Amino acid sequence: MRTLRGIYANIIIDISHESVDRVFQYRVPERLWGKLAAGQQVYIPFGAGNRRRKGYVVELTDRPEYEVSKLKEIEGIVRESVTAQSQLIWLAWWMKERYGSTMNQALKTVLPVKQKIKEAPKRQIRLIAKEDAFREALALAQRRKYSARLRLFSLLKEKNPVPYDETVNRLNLTAAALRPLEEAGLIRVEVVEKYRNPLLEMKRLLAGEREEAAEALPAAGWQPPVLNEQQRMVSQAICREYDQGIRSTCLIHGITGSGKTEVYMELISHVTAQEKQAILLIPEISLTWQTVMRFYLRFGNRVSVLHSRMSAGERYDQYERARTGDIDMIIGPRSALFAPFERLGLIIIDEEHENAYQSELAPRYDAREAAGELARISGALLVLGSATPSMESYTKALLGEYHLFKLTCRAKADAALAQTEIVDLREELRAKNRSIFSRRLKELLEDRLSKGEQSMLFINRRGYANFVSCRSCGEAIKCPHCDVTLTLHRDGSLMCHYCGHRIAQPKLCPACGSPYIAPFGTGTQKIEEMAAKMFPKARILRMDMDTTSKKGGHQEILSAFARGEADILIGTQMIVKGHDFPKVTLVGALAADLSLYAPDYRCNEETFELLTQAAGRAGRSSIPGNMVIQTYQPDHYSIQMAARQDYEGFYEQEMNYRRLLGYPPAVGLLTLQISDHREDRLDRAAGALAAMAETFPDRFPGKQIPFIGPVNAPVYKVNDIYRKILYIKNENYDILIHIRKMAEACLEGLEGVALQSDLDL
Template sequence: MKVADIIINRPAKQLHKPFSYAVPEKFGTIAPGTRVLVPLGGSREEGILIGYHEEAEPLSYTVKSIIQVLDQEPWFTTEMMNTAKQLSQYYLCSYGDALRLFTINKTLKSYEAPKEVWLVTQPGFTVEQFSTRKKKQRELAEYLLDVEGAPLSLLKAKGFSLPVIKQVAAAEYIRSEERFKETKTRFTSLLSNEGDITLTDEQQVAYEPIRAAMDANTQETFLLHGVTGSGKTQLYLKAAARCIADDKTAIILVPEIILTDQIVRRFVETFGDEVVVFHSKLTINERYNNWERLRRKDSHIIIGARSAVFAPAEHIGLIVLDEEHDNSYKQEDMIRYHAKQVALWRGQSHGCPVVLGSATPAVTSFYKAQHKEYTLLSLPNRVFEQPMPQVQIVDMKEEMLRGNYSVFSDDMVNLIDTTLQNHNQMIMLLNRRGYSTFVMCRECGKPIQCPHCDVSMVYHQSGEELRCHYCEHHEPVPNICPHCGSKKIKFFGSGTQKVEEELRRQFPQARIARLDQDVTKQKGNGEEILEQFRIGRYDILLGTQMVSKGHDFENVTAVGILTADSVLNIPLYSAAERTFDLLTQTAGRAGRGEKLGCAVIQTYNPLNYAIIKSKAHDYIGFYNEEIQNREILGYPPFREMIRMLVRHENINTLEGIANHIVTDLEAHKDSEDIEINGPYETGIKRKRDMFYLAIMIRGPKLDSVKKYIAQSWIFTQEGLLIDVDPI
């Protein structure tokens, strides 16, 4: 007897294995990848048919039957299901959770993109069908003949009344039909082909191996190491044009939503409606529509943040990860996948190149390129040979010895003054939002902490309140200390709001824009600020990491980095790498036009190698020092890592669960080279009223550990978060 294997589409760890259901004859053969409705307990659940298996008859158990088939054709292709299987095994999540990543919502129900009615002309349609007295009808007919078809919404927007539209729609050789709505961008389309996209000699040399891999339909991973301003986007455009010519889909990934606007502009200006955009701030209808356009192959290019790597394309010809080093490609909630790894799996399945582009490649990526696992392509010079910006390091300890306790060093003030006098623009980075870093009592020395998390709350001048950046709890600033009753409450540290206030005080003539999470919470705010800065409405753009990468502003000649140590002091093995990336990328925003650029970096650790190498834009020098440290200490790429976070509202119960996991893993590890450290307290012991303990597993290869965890009780343990390849 043939029995269907069904994955129940619910995010419950207990349902991670497939269930068996009989297929009634009336449904015939249901293709794998199709959604079905099945009975489960006393309810009906949506499921995904992933395959079949044979059962010997008579069966020793009762097999329930599928109730309904929900799709006319499979939603999931074989490649999508295989990729989801790889993802579930590698990242230790359920197969159902992995499949859901290829969908719009967490459930698959109601997949129907919005449609609209079009009037479409056919051969034989003429203006002469309408009397010369019916000027509006003839005008509409002429327009339709010119464009060959248009939606009713557009015709109404052009001033044609509904009676006129109905009269033209009733004429011969014209038909009404439903089409999916198009999600428009606000950029002008200048549709081009591959021949219109010119490359410099250096770019052409880098492009040729990518073109050869596309022509041969072979999967090859290219690490495109190009300095800031070397024209990596131009090379992406050329490769995407080649992809469209082959009737295949190109997936272009960027790390942050805020960065999509600039790269979308470039692609839409080049490819028009071939481009769809996908990120979490689109409405549900926009997401449905863009997904459908890709499935129908109405469009061949998708641009988006990490989730766009799951685009439902059947023929992928190119995948690009711009700023491939960026940590935003790692999902930090629920399924902790990395978009780069998913891109490599999909590239392998589709036989297409994967291009990883960055001025500061991830250390593990460059290591793989050095060992021929990836193919290294280089763009060592800026376009038109513009020089890299001059970088100055300021030791803030010396500033304090001279009596300067301001957030701005003397060199920073001079840079701001010079930039404003020359009518140029400046980007300023402070990797802390809010007004003050924390609020503390000077009597007892205790900060005001969040009642739900073991962290100090940050003062936000907007709303005049304290806010927790982990759970978003907020409350008024107390008049007296909740610990000792003292009235000696003082604000410490500087966030973006406070720096903005200080900038306005010292430079009243400057037009200043702030870009951080507080500003970008409302849809479109961030994009609008960047657009206004691009056209010269602001002199200084102050912000968090949002201002540090991907932006290309012609008139920006200066960059100021206020706290280079903010990332360096985080207790992570990748802290030096993150610091070098942040400083180099931010400094690289300056001098991308015809004018020379310069940057000032303020730090309390001027002798740290990450800061010294960033001054010279010396990626190779930084890599050589960092890779030696990683080998000595046993960090990636030399050893694999799995980090487990165990959480519970009761600390004693939490310790019992965590210790049980460690004991079990120690008993079942198959090599002395595998280390199991913990349980230990994380940087923040309590978040959102839940206590946390961590367990770290390290070893040359952790495949056997993963296999054991997936089959053991550990996998279904409530409150357990598994992070494979933590960064």
């Protein structure tokens, strides 16, 4: 670890409780100067009696926060005390330096669980009355017009038992209202469990509550899938390097359906056999259900899961299982990276190209970079996997910084990549087809419905329509708190998808009073409605942020689709990432070029990745699959290369574009975003940054450091906060870090102005 010299140390006494929010400052004796670093454990005097305690150094500084004469002195360093906690604290310090945040923000990111959360027991209401007693109680409730009691009895007739909290809230019942029914022996309120373990649903599913899941239950002698030659060669090569102590980051570039997950399982099995632990990061909560089921079949109770939809109690329980060594592996989105494993041996990042691995809150860390640093300090191996690797990762692989492995054929011998067709929507308009469904897509959907096969349709937009505007004055209805239009939903409400502001759709234009206001654009709800009219016998499911907002929403929809309870799944891009449904033989991209219009230099890359991943959902078994790409730009290289599943061809063209315009990974890009709820103060801060940028030629003589801005952010106002951005380009990492620190010093003392930074290399 790199040593930061200083004379004062900020120390956490106990990181397992809420005291992580409170650090204590100590003097560093001269004999320890140069020997301390963030994350090290030290002995310190603590409390009125100066009792000797252990603490963790979180930061070294030359600025005392209290009167120096009152500061106590560190007694010594705890030898051989490299723990999971000390590694995470070092990682927090590294993130603070790398991404520009406060140490407290970084600590709260890597140490998110600070105290045990006590939750109310989970209860349910069970009908226990015999038939005669129940009929008598029902008749009494009808005579006396006990409406809430009648609704409860009706629920219990349909389903017995029912969840306590949900039922009580829904029927407006009280504990006092239920007590007479309990005393009469009609119902019983019983405790189910303290709180739901995230694996219990998996266990119930695999235990045979559903027939198709019972077939998947690992019986005695169950064996993992047999790897094909490519899978075996890749897994053996990586395991061989691991046993030799080689810890170079590995990139597995495997086409969709090539069996990267089976390779991950082999690597995890190899590492856990050596009593090491593993972390598997996945980009979307929606992928958790299928992924965990596959790993549970292989590794049983030694697997756990973390994600943002879990309650605080559930998250605490899983962190404790990791800390105590009760599990060997944890699966989850980027926050799972900070599971406190003492014997971490392997970190795998699946679908590593996804921008979900980039945090939007300070510190704005990239989970791939943070995983690389955690792997370095813990002696673990980092493995990245994707069918469409990020430009940055593939460039590092070509330069030899990463070890590149390829899987070029599908894991199942009888499965082939989907046959992809590009439909020019301009031709559809010329043919008088004004439907969102092209003639070819409609034909293929009818064919799949007649054969009993499944289809997936996606668009990069949720809601019923994109926006509502006035035909008289042209004004669109915008969010009063954000610089974006409101999205129309089927219930007639207009909602901001940035801050959550919601209003009813007005009948008159708020700007001019005209009654001629109407929705424009198409969202997932509108597509669902149109598909239901076009295919009235089809069973349709919709999956987007609106239908999955409740806990377990992803799992309910995906499991229903996997069971064949729907013919068509409609959704946003979340439905075409990483899922494996053998009966899906058709995928339709309804507006493939929407993402090409995004104000981001990565828009071509993201379009290619999305379409390539989408095509990979079709034809994953022996039945051939089709992909239909509907677009107004059929000749764009992102769409053409995605249709051919040609990653190398896309990479070559995109890198030429990046080199020409000076974008990562050809050059480094530092993005400085300043924000304030007062526009006048933001303008002053922007002026200060602009003046700083003008000094680059003097501060860095002989260096070319082009910059753009400060300019308004693509969405200038979000939740009443105004935002401006300054872009700086240079190949040298140290120069860009130095400029970020210059910006921090430049804005120091400007009240109310917040600075966030992103560094892409």
